[in-house]
Amino acid sequence: MRIGAARQTYAADEALFETTVQRAWFAGLLAALVAFPFMADAYWLYLACLVAINVASATGLNILTGYTGLVSLGQAAFMGIGAYTVAVLEIRFGTPFLLNLVAAGLLAAAGGILVGIPSLRVKGLYLAIATIAASFILHFVFANWTSVTNGVTGLSMPPARLFGVALDTSFRMYWLIVPVTVLMVMGAANLFRTRIGRAFIAIRDRDISAEVLGIPLLRYKLMSFALSSFYAGVAGGLWAYFFRVVTPESFPLVMSIFYLAAIIVGGMGTILGPILGAAFMTMVPEVLKLGVGWLSPWVPDAVALLSPVRTIVFGALIVGFLVFEPQGLAEIWRRVRRFFHLWPFKT
Amino acid sequence: MTEGVAVTPALEIEGVSLSFGGLRALTDVTFSVAEGSITSVIGPNGAGKTSLFNAISGFYKPDKGSIRFHGAAIDRLHAPERARLGLARTFQNIALFRGMTVLDNIKLGRHAHMRTGLIDALFYFGRARREEMALRAEVEQRIIDFLEIDHIRKASVAALPYGLRKRVELARALAMRPKILMLDEPVAGMNREETEDMARFILDVKEEWGTTILMVEHDMGMVMDISDHVVVLNFGQVIAQGLPAEVQRDSAVIDAYLGSGDVGDLRRRLTGAAA
Numbered sequence: 001m002r003i004g005a006a007r008q009t010y011a012a013d014e015a016l017f018e019t020t021v022q023r024a025w026f027a028g029l030l031a032a033l034v035a036f037p038f039m040a041d042a043y044w045l046y047l048a049c050l051v052a053i054n055v056a057s058a059t060g061l062n063i064l065t066g067y068t069g070l071v072s073l074g075q076a077a078f079m080g081i082g083a084y085t086v087a088v089l090e091i092r093f094g095t096p097f098l099l100n101l102v103a104a105g106l107l108a109a110a111g112g113i114l115v116g117i118p119s120l121r122v123k124g125l126y127l128a129i130a131t132i133a134a135s136f137i138l139h140f141v142f143a144n145w146t147s148v149t150n151g152v153t154g155l156s157m158p159p160a161r162l163f164g165v166a167l168d169t170s171f172r173m174y175w176l177i178v179p180v181t182v183l184m185v186m187g188a189a190n191l192f193r194t195r196i197g198r199a200f201i202a203i204r205d206r207d208i209s210a211e212v213l214g215i216p217l218l219r220y221k222l223m224s225f226a227l228s229s230f231y232a233g234v235a236g237g238l239w240a241y242f243f244r245v246v247t248p249e250s251f252p253l254v255m256s257i258f259y260l261a262a263i264i265v266g267g268m269g270t271i272l273g274p275i276l277g278a279a280f281m282t283m284v285p286e287v288l289k290l291g292v293g294w295l296s297p298w299v300p301d302a303v304a305l306l307s308p309v310r311t312i313v314f315g316a317l318i319v320g321f322l323v324f325e326p327q328g329l330a331e332i333w334r335r336v337r338r339f340f341h342l343w344p345f346k347t
Numbered sequence: 348m349t350e351g352v353a354v355t356p357a358l359e360i361e362g363v364s365l366s367f368g369g370l371r372a373l374t375d376v377t378f379s380v381a382e383g384s385i386t387s388v389i390g391p392n393g394a395g396k397t398s399l400f401n402a403i404s405g406f407y408k409p410d411k412g413s414i415r416f417h418g419a420a421i422d423r424l425h426a427p428e429r430a431r432l433g434l435a436r437t438f439q440n441i442a443l444f445r446g447m448t449v450l451d452n453i454k455l456g457r458h459a460h461m462r463t464g465l466i467d468a469l470f471y472f473g474r475a476r477r478e479e480m481a482l483r484a485e486v487e488q489r490i491i492d493f494l495e496i497d498h499i500r501k502a503s504v505a506a507l508p509y510g511l512r513k514r515v516e517l518a519r520a521l522a523m524r525p526k527i528l529m530l531d532e533p534v535a536g537m538n539r540e541e542t543e544d545m546a547r548f549i550l551d552v553k554e555e556w557g558t559t560i561l562m563v564e565h566d567m568g569m570v571m572d573i574s575d576h577v578v579v580l581n582f583g584q585v586i587a588q589g590l591p592a593e594v595q596r597d598s599a600v601i602d603a604y605l606g607s608g609d610v611g612d613l614r615r616r617l618t619g620a621a622a
Contacts, residue, residue, distance in 0.1 A: 010483040011476075190471035194479060195454070195461045197468065202444050202455055209442035212404055213523065214430035214459025223465060269446065 016189055033182070037174045045170035051282045052174075052181040053238050058262045058274035059188050060231020065260065066268035067192065068224040069204030070119050071128040074112075076255035077135035078229040080142055080248075081108040082236025087155040087246045088148060097160035097167075101180070101237040108233025109226040111138070116225030120218045135253055142248035154247030157240065167241065177238050184231055189271045191227075200224050201269070265321045267328025276329035285314055355418040357382040357527050357559040358403070363412035365395075365402055365583075372398040373409070373583045380527070380576075385553055385560045387570045389594075390580035391603060396563040397439060399580070400531055403561075404436050405429045417526070431459040433526030437516045437533065439563075445505045449496065449515050452504055453486050456522025490518050493555075494548060510541040517548065521556075528552065530562040534569055542566060546573055571595065579603065 007013045017023045037045055061075045082104035089100045115134040119127055142149050149155065159168040160176065167173050191197040199220050202210040207217055240246050258281060266277020288310040292303060299305065325331060356379035365373040373395045380386045388396050401407045403414055405426035413420055421429055435456070443452050461482065467475035491497050494514055499507060504515060513533060520528055533549065534542040546569050552558050564570050570577060571591040578588040581603040587594050594600055596618065 010480055010487070014479060014483060016471075187469035190475075191465075191468045193471060194463050194468040194475050195458050196463065196465055198447070198451055198455050199458055201447055201451075202458075205444035205446050206442050208406070209438065209444070210455075211406075211426040212430055212436055212442075213455050213519070214427045215455075216425075216427045227465065 014193060016186075016193070030182075033178055037171050042170055045174055047283065047286060049170055049173050049177050049242055051279050052177045053235050053242065054259070054262065054278035054282050055275050056181045056184050056238065057232050057235035058259050058266070058278040059185055059271075060228040060235065061259045062263045062266075062268060062270075062274040063188060063191070063200070063231070064224050064228035066263050066270070066273065067197065067204060068200040068221065070116075070221060070224065071124060071260075072115075072131045072225075072228070073128050073253065073256045073260065074115055074131035074135045074138075075228070075232050075259045076251040076253065077138040078108040078112055078232035079236030079239060079255070080138055080246075080251035081111050081229075082233030083240035083246045083250065084142060084149055084155070085233070086237040086240040087157045090157045090160070090240075091155060097162070097176070097241065101234050104237035104240075105230040105233040108236065109230040112225040112227075112229025112232075113222050115229075116222045119221045119225065131256075132253065135256060139248055139251075142251075149248070152248060154245055154250070156245050159244060160241045170242075173242050177242065180234065180238060184234065185271065185275065188231075192271070196220075196223070204269075261318060263328075265318060265328055267330030270328070270330040272333060273328050273330040276333065280329060284317060285310065288313055354382060356380055357384075357417060358561065359413075359415040359418075360399075360403070361413045361415070363399070363402060363409045363414065365398055365407055365409045371583055373402065375412070376580070376583070376585055377412075378578045378585060378588055380559060380561050382559055383553065383557055384575040385549065385562065385573055386576045386578065387562045387564055387574040388578045388580060389564065389567070389570055393582075394580040395583040396580055397531060398583075400436065400529055400563060403529065404434060427459065430523065433524070434529070435520040435523040435525035435527070436529035437513075437520050437531055439531040439535065441509075441512050441516055443504045443512060443516055443519070445503075448501050448503055449507070449518075450483075450486070450491075450500045452515055453490060453518045453522050454482055456519040457482050457486070457524075460524070486522060490521050493551070494518050494521075510537050510544075513537070513545065514548070517545075521552065525558055527559045527561060530560065530564075532563055532565060534564065534566050542569060549573060 007018075012018075017026055036048060040048065057075060057079055061072065064070050064072050085104040085107045086097075086100045089095050089103060090097070111134075115131055118130050122130055143152055159166040161167070162176075165172070167176055192201070199210065199215045202213065202215060203217060203220055203224075211217060236251070239250075243250075259278075262277035262281045263274050264277070265280055266275065267273030292307065292310060296303060321328065358380040360379065361377050363373055363376045364371070376395075376399060378386075388399065390396055398407060402409050405421075405424060405428075409422070413422055415421065416429070416432055416434065421432065424432070444455065447455075461478050463475045463478050467473060471479075487497075491500055494517065496511065496514055496518060499511060499515075504512065507515065517530070517533065520530075530549070534545045537545065549560060549562070550573055553560055562570075562574075574591050576588065577591050577594040579586050579594055579597070579600050581599075586599045586603060587597040589597075
């Protein structure tokens with residue numbers, strides 16, 4: 001159990017990790033992330049990279065939808081902007097990958113600002129529809145701006161190179177993707193300790209009184225769109241380096257819905273939410289697939305029979321979360337922590 | 348004490364009219380708020396008090412008239428810009444941010460006066476850290492102690508009882524370091540003890556911080572006790588203004604509150620006011 005933690009400075013009270021125990025756990029997590037690639041096989045490394053990319057993108061969407069209260073179904077399209085930017089820069093100019101990733105983020109952010117302009121007037125479902133429209137327009141551009149995007153065939157690109165080493169395996173990409181994701185998640189966590197993050201939440205909770213406090217709504221809504229799309233753009237860039245083929249069909253509307261589902265399942269408006277949600281949404285179908293594989297010795301035709309069941313189970317899990325745990329996985333985690341803080345005096 | 352002073356008033360409302368379609372919410376409202384005073388706007392329900400507040404804070408654009416803040420017209424400024432000038436307000440039906448702690452709500456009051464940019468914020472380094480630490484110290488020492496809410500600083504606003512929420516909203520407005528503090532029914536729905544606490548805080552704000560206060564309130568006891576100047580609105584028009592005692596005796600005011608029938612006459616006879 002934990003006894004009240006006494007703090008003597010305001011800095012200590014405002015720290016990201018308040019206690020030594022928390023800091024130790026975080027150090028442990030980082031160590032586990034470093035050790036993971038040396039113990040996991042290629043399949044799990046592939047999954048880890050995919051989860052990390054999804055975490056980055058979901059964290060971005062969470063800034064916009066979870067914290068600022070602006071529902072967007074354009075996240076995948078912004079990832080598309082990032083992926084195409086990286087592909088074009090890598091193929092045509094061969095610029096360093098870090099520069100490409102930043103460019104991908106910035107270009108996606110510019111797209112986000114454009115799409116965000118209606119957000120001063122339209123809210124909720126109406127804004128969601130407006131962002132869907134934007135994602136259709138972007139899809140059209142990807143498919144038809146042949147001179148740049150190579151149309152429906154898409155672009156195949158060389159791997160990223162770091163000091164002459166091609167990052168062409170999951171093992172190598174892991175060292176690019178995971179640090180970038182960790183940095184972006186930390187950035188989001190920091191943001192919500194400052195005035196800008198507070199302004200986002202203020203807009204979500206009550207935009208009228210936000211204005212009275214001197215928060216210009218349009219400026220901050222656009223800032224939230226830009227930041228969210230920047231995250232999407234960088235995630236899209238990582239995606240492009242990871243799969244090395246970018247086509248207009250790589251970023252369908254369903255993918256935007258996937259991210260929205262991830263932050264809802266994980267818990268909107270929390271830093272932990274998109275991490276848990278993206279991991280859950282990416283891993284559960286795979287885990288269920290493994291489960292089907294283990295059953296195959298006993299159940300004949302298991303793969304054929306159980307594949308549909310797998311999809312149904314996955315859907316039911318999502319519905320279950322919406323009904324029984326609307327605050328998401330982050331809330332469950334909070335409850336578990338609380339239990340151990342109070343244990344054994346209160347259970 | 349508020350009349351006939353040569354200095355520029357903190358706030359001047361001049362000939363302000365406001366209508367929604369055919370409904371006239373305010374008609375030619377004119378009054379001024381002296382620097383360092385407590386001015387109360389009273390009037391029956393629907394008299395246009397909150398509309399007046401919304402016009403002053405920049406949500407409604409008056410059809411006619413002008414509003415001057417320390418002598419400068421602010422008619423063209425949007426709500427956030429007026430806030431930055433030092434015009435703070437609270438709301439009748441409490442407009443706190445439910446998803447945040449008390450501390451974060453109060454910190455938001457300082458938003459417009461901080462400089463931290465997006466990049467600083469993402470890295471929480473340099474300016475962001477310095478500003479946040481200075482803000483925390485100021486909020487703790489000047490506001491949380493002052494309003495006696497240190498026991499709830501980490502509590503979620505949604506879980507607080509009504510009286511405390513009103514106090515947190517006052518704290519948030521104070522964090523703006525306002526020149527003029529506008530309070531929309533600060534003691535509505537409070538019991539006597541809470542009302543007295545709030546009245547004490549309002550007087551302390553005026554005395555210690557030198558803040559000018561403009562207040563809408565229905566609690567006549569409190570209005571008459573602490574106001575320097577009272578403005579009475581009825582059907583969107585100013586029907587009387589002056590010292591609390593003068594307003595109390597004004598027959599137009601008595602008519603507006605009690606009607607001109609038997610009750611009004613009775614009251615007039617009892618108080619001996621001029622008919």
